[in-house]
Amino acid sequence: MTRRVRLLAGLATLSLPGTFLAAQIDFLRRHSPGIAPQKYWIPQLARIWLPGLVATLFFALAAFVLHRRARGD
Numbered sequence: 131m132t133r134r135v136r137l138l139a140g141l142a143t144l145s146l147p148g149t150f151l152a153a154q155i156d157f158l159r160r161h162s163p164g165i166a167p168q169k170y171w172i173p174q175l176a177r178i179w180l181p182g183l184v185a186t187l188f189f190a191l192a193a194f195v196l197h198r199r200a201r202g203d
Contacts, residue, residue: 132196132200134196135193135196135197135200138189138190138192138196142186142187142189145182145185145189146182148182149179149183149185152178153174153178153182156170156178157174160173160174
């Protein structure tokens, strides 16, 4: 495996737990008893989960494509 494939695979692997950690920190900062969940869930989905999961998919797909190209398949 080339260094680029390993780097992209590592980024894909780390971006998923990083997204989860960022969402948990944001939840702890925003959550207060008595506030409707939509006040913090919708912004969290739009600002943390969606970009984080898209980045994870992008890194994973790029690593897969580079790996397949290097193997000659």
